Amino acid sequence: MGHTESVLEDIWIYLVLAVVVIGGGAVALFAGRGRKPRDLPPGSGDSGGARSGTATLDTGTDTAAGPVAPPEADTDTTAPPPAVEQESDAPQAAALERPEPAAGRMVRLRERLARSGALGSTLLRLLSRGDISEADWEEIEETLLLADIGAGPTDELMTALRTRVKVLGTTDPEQVRDILREELLTLVDPDMDRRLAASPVVGDDGEPHPATILMVGVNGTGKTTTVGKLARLLVAEDRDVLLGAADTFRAAAADQLATWGERVGVPVVRSDRDGADPAAVAFDAVKAGREAGVDVVLVDTAGRLQNKAGLMDELGKIKRVVARQAPVSEVLLVLDATTGQNGMRQAQVFAEVVDVTGIVLTKLDGTAKGGIVVAVQRELGVPVKFVGLGEGPDDLAPFDPKGFVDALVS
Ligand SMILES: Nc1nc2c(ncn2[C@@H]2O[C@H](COP(=O)(O)OP(=O)(O)O)[C@@H](O)[C@H]2O)c(=O)[nH]1
Ligand SMILES: [Mg+2]
Numbered sequence: 001m002g003h004t005e006s007v008l009e010d011i012w013i014y015l016v017l018a019v020v021v022i023g024g025g026a027v028a029l030f031a032g033r034g035r036k037p038r039d040l041p042p043g044s045g046d047s048g049g050a051r052s053g054t055a056t057l058d059t060g061t062d063t064a065a066g067p068v069a070p071p072e073a074d075t076d077t078t079a080p081p082p083a084v085e086q087e088s089d090a091p092q093a094a095a096l097e098r099p100e101p102a103a104g105r106m107v108r109l110r111e112r113l114a115r116s117g118a119l120g121s122t123l124l125r126l127l128s129r130g131d132i133s134e135a136d137w138e139e140i141e142e143t144l145l146l147a148d149i150g151a152g153p154t155d156e157l158m159t160a161l162r163t164r165v166k167v168l169g170t171t172d173p174e175q176v177r178d179i180l181r182e183e184l185l186t187l188v189d190p191d192m193d194r195r196l197a198a199s200p201v202v203g204d205d206g207e208p209h210p211a212t213i214l215m216v217g218v219n220g221t222g223k224t225t226t227v228g229k230l231a232r233l234l235v236a237e238d239r240d241v242l243l244g245a246a247d248t249f250r251a252a253a254a255d256q257l258a259t260w261g262e263r264v265g266v267p268v269v270r271s272d273r274d275g276a277d278p279a280a281v282a283f284d285a286v287k288a289g290r291e292a293g294v295d296v297v298l299v300d301t302a303g304r305l306q307n308k309a310g311l312m313d314e315l316g317k318i319k320r321v322v323a324r325q326a327p328v329s330e331v332l333l334v335l336d337a338t339t340g341q342n343g344m345r346q347a348q349v350f351a352e353v354v355d356v357t358g359i360v361l362t363k364l365d366g367t368a369k370g371g372i373v374v375a376v377q378r379e380l381g382v383p384v385k386f387v388g389l390g391e392g393p394d395d396l397a398p399f400d401p402k403g404f405v406d407a408l409v410s
Contacts, residue, residue, distance in 0.1 A: 096265045097393070099232035105397035108389050109364065110407040119147040119370060120409040123180055127165060128173045137162065148340050148368075150375030153187050160186075181409050187374050188401040192383035196230075196358070196398075197329035198239060198296045209326030210242070210289040210297045214282075216315060216354060217334035218346050219303035222362035222388055224253055226334050227300045228260025229396035230386070235264045240294040244285025245270035246278040246318060247302040257300055263393070267292070278302060278314060279321040286325035297326070312353045319354060330357045332385065335376060337361045337368035344379055351380050362388030365395070370408050373399070 122143045126136050140161070144154040160183045168175060200208045213230075215223045227243060234241045243261050245254035245268055254270040261268040269285035282299045289297035301318060304310065319328055333356045335343045350356060359376055361368075364387045373384050387404075389395045 097232075097263045099236040099264060100394040101236050102233055102398050105389070105394070106387075106400045106403035106407075108395075109387065109397065109404060110410055119143060120180070124173060124177055124409070127161065127176045127180065128171045130171050132165065144371065146369065147371035148375055149187070149371030150344075150378060153371075153374045153378055157183055157187055177409055181405055184405045184408060185401055188404060189377065189383075190401040192377070194358070194383045194385045194399055196385060198234060200295055201327060201329065203327065207290075208293070210286065210294050211329040212286055212289075212297045212299065212322055212326045213330040213332060214299045214301060214315075214318065214322070214328060214354075215332050215334060215360075216301050216350055216356075217303050217360075218336075221303065221334045221336040221339075221343075221346075222360075223247070223303060223334045224256050224260075224300050225391070226332075226360050226362060226386070226388060226396060227257060227298045229388070229393060230298060231260060231266045232264050232393055233396060233398075234296055235266060239296055240292070241266045242285060242289040242292060242294045242297050243268045244282050244289075244297060244299040246282040246285070246299050248274065248276040248278050248281055249302045249304070250274070253300065253302070260393075279317045282318045283321045283325060286322050290325055308349055308353065311349070315350075315354050331355060332358045332360050333380075333382075334360045334362060335372075337364045337372045337388075338366050340369070340372065343372070344376060347376055347380055351382075356380060356382050358382055358385035360384075360386045360388065360396075361399075364388060365390045370404070373404060 123140060126132065126140050126143070129136060137158070141154060141158055144157060145151070149157070161179070164179050164183070165176070168179065170176070197213070198211050200210055203209045215227050215230075217223050224247065231241045231243060243257055243266055245257045247253035247257075248271055251272070251274050254268070254272070258268045258270065260266075267288070269281065269288050271281050271284075278301060282301075285299055286297050299318070299322065301315065304314070319331070322328055331354050333347060333350050335347055337343070339346075347356075347359075359380065359382060361373060361376065361384055364370065364373075373387075377384055384399045387397050387399050389397055
């Protein structure tokens with residue numbers, strides 16, 4: 001992302017904006033001035049969700065999404081990529097936001113889980129009864145199942161609790177709380193590696209490649225939002241990020257992503273043509289990321305789950321095509337925590353189609369039961385890496401097992 005004279009840049013901006021608004025032409029790269037956030041007075045960010053942002057491209061078109069029939073014809077991704085135009089110093093980038101640091105975000109889970117059902121307090125109440133009757137144990141089991149922990153993990157936890165409570169022979173709430181905390185932590189598995197692969201990798205050719213992260217999942221789970229939030233998290237850690245809008249089935253999806261990018265000066269590679277080949281856009285994004293020397297490319301995808309074969313074709317192709325530019329570092333599966341067992345079925349389908357390396361559980365702020373964290377990890381055997389805690393731009397937290405268990409048991 002080079003710097004040219006600002007007058008020239010301004011002309012370019014308006015040209016690019018005009019092209020986009022008219023809806024013609026090439027792939028546009030919406031870039032902020034630089035890839036590093038500029039300092040702003042505290043509190044100037046975080047003023048609301050992406051959709052309430054002030055960026056001029058946030059035209060609200062994302063509410064006007066009709067079903068767009070995607071042409072199935074594949075773009076030849078070996079063809080020269082469409083012209084990528086760079087825009088610097090855009091008017092809307094004048095007020096770059098400074099995302100909140102990652103540390104401490106998990107704390108918010110506590111109040112939010114407290115609102116969404118008192119798993120911890122119910123368990124504590126039952127477990128600190130003097131003589132726990134069989135009916136009490138049944139209630140404990142029911143509480144765990146209702147919290148979406150899943151049958152297998154519930155069985156394990158029941159066995160462990162029965163044994164330990166008996167051995168301990170105490171009703172002291174503090175001691176019971178400690179047991180519960182320990183056993184829940186075991187269930188969440190603190191040893192899983194939850195770090196995001198967000199550092200450039202050296203490819204077979206000896207060249208550095210950006211870490212490439214694909215975001216997959218069913219429509220409405222929060223993929224685009226999570227790409228935006230994740231970009232902010234990475235910006236907060238001084239990473240150079242680039243976004244690829246490979247959900248080409250709704251123009252609004254790319255607009256939505258562009259808005260997220262603009263707010264923190266992160267460039268977005270998109271196609272302005274509905275139904276463009278998602279793999280081609282993903283390819284262009286990773287290529288642009290390589291050329292710009294960014295650390296991470298985040299690729300948003302569409303969430304069509306009409307049938308497994310179609311999904312497999314699409315995601316498989318994106319992954320293959322992207323791999324020509326850079327090895328895929330992560331495939332993050334985005335799941336809506338409020339969908340419970342239904343979400344689990346989606347998870348299984350995606351896991352069969354792509355090698356999922358991490359899970360993002362969104363909407364844990366809502367009516368979601370925290371136990372779904374345990375269930376989904378168990379089911380897929382991959383760690384929950386992030387949790388979505390709201391619609392605000394910084395409502396995404398790196399998942400921390402201890403913080404989570406504390407939130408459940410506090
Ligand atoms: N409450 C809440 N809403 C979320 C969260 N993540 C995403 N959403 C909302 O879910 C809706 C769908 O998100 P979107 O990113 O467009 O989903 P996509 O279709 O998977 O790309 C939007 O209204 C988001 O604001 C979250 O963690 N909590
Ligand atoms: Mg989307």
